[in-house]
Amino acid sequence: MKLQYLGTAAAEGFPGIFCACKACENARKKGGKNIRTRSQAIINDELLIDFPADTYFHVLTYGLDFKKIRHCIITHPHSDHFYPADFEMREAAYAVVTDNIPLTIYGTETVKKETDKMINEYNLSNEARIESVLVKPFSEFTAGKYRITPLPANHAAELQPVVYIISDGISTMLYAHDTGIFEDNVWSWLSESGIKFNFVSVDCTGGMLTGWRSGHLGLDTCREFRDMLENTGTADSGTVFCLNHFSHNGIADYDKMLTEAAKYGFDVSYDGKTVHF
Ligand SMILES: [Zn+2]
Numbered sequence: 295m296k297l298q299y300l301g302t303a304a305a306e307g308f309p310g311i312f313c314a315c316k317a318c319e320n321a322r323k324k325g326g327k328n329i330r331t332r333s334q335a336i337i338n339d340e341l342l343i344d345f346p347a348d349t350y351f352h353v354l355t356y357g358l359d360f361k362k363i364r365h366c367i368i369t370h371p372h373s374d375h376f377y378p379a380d381f382e383m384r385e386a387a388y389a390v391v392t393d394n395i396p397l398t399i400y401g402t403e404t405v406k407k408e409t410d411k412m413i414n415e416y417n418l419s420n421e422a423r424i425e426s427v428l429v430k431p432f433s434e435f436t437a438g439k440y441r442i443t444p445l446p447a448n449h450a451a452e453l454q455p456v457v458y459i460i461s462d463g464i465s466t467m468l469y470a471h472d473t474g475i476f477e478d479n480v481w482s483w484l485s486e487s488g489i490k491f492n493f494v495s496v497d498c499t500g501g502m503l504t505g506w507r508s509g510h511l512g513l514d515t516c517r518e519f520r521d522m523l524e525n526t527g528t529a530d531s532g533t534v535f536c537l538n539h540f541s542h543n544g545i546a547d548y549d550k551m552l553t554e555a556a557k558y559g560f561d562v563s564y565d566g567k568t569v570h571f
């Protein structure tokens with residue numbers, strides 16, 4: 295599988311849109327890999343993960359052909375992961391479609407509800423422009439050629455957030471954004487699953503800050519998370535871990551984060567980074 299990170303920041307972007315802190319000023323000055331847009335990734339140029347407000351920028355920057363994208367899985371409805379207002383741009387007045395194959399949006403009830411609202415308001419079921427599919431934690435579903443299992447995230451619980459296990463039958467990955475340390479039932483499920491991850495993308499919103507266990511993780515708790523995953527038997531020394539979803543609060547810029555993460559065998563994401571596994 296190939297995963298490309300399109301956006302690797304937390305909600306405010308990095309630098310933060312309105313922020314004058316040292317980390318944001320440093321990112322503006324240094325540019326390059328220190329500029330992070332809102333959270334999105336794509337697998338094999340066809341399976342989209344999340345749909346933030348920066349989606350249009352990602353389409354232009356990475357030359358993505360969204361006419362061909364059929365499946366988009368959504369982790370949760372925080373705006374840095376889900377910006378359904380742009381679904382309107384697939385309505386008849388704004389998008390010529392050459393076939394009746396929809397873009398299918400997969401998510402838990404909160405995501406489905408907001409997607410359905412847009413479908414109804416903008417007549418998006420006409421010519422099969424957008425469809426919604428309800429997904430449930432621990433229930434595997436199929437999107438194109440991918441088998442996908444949502445797991446409950448430790449993150450704003452009222453939004454029914456999930457992380458995703460994604461497999462193409464050859465490789466398997468875990469996309470763990472946004473989440474803190476999983477609840478016990480998730481670790482138990484993983485222990486019983488028989489899954490082996492080739493690649494894990496881990497939440498590192500807290501960067502160098504310590505003790506982040508709930509909602510998000512930081513570098514120190516990413517190590518705990520990896521240890522716990524290894525204890526379930528789903529990861530081992532052959533599993534590649536990449537830290538992702540950074541906030542300006544985390545103190546470190548890209549180079550600093552890369553150095554610190556490398557001490558513990560972690561890779562670090564940047565906008566546009568591609569990994570093969
Ligand atoms: Zn987020």
Ligand SMILES: [Zn+2]
Nearest residue numbers: 313315318542
């Ligand atoms: Zn800042």
Ligand SMILES: [Zn+2]
Nearest residue numbers: 370372449472
């Ligand atoms: Zn979130």
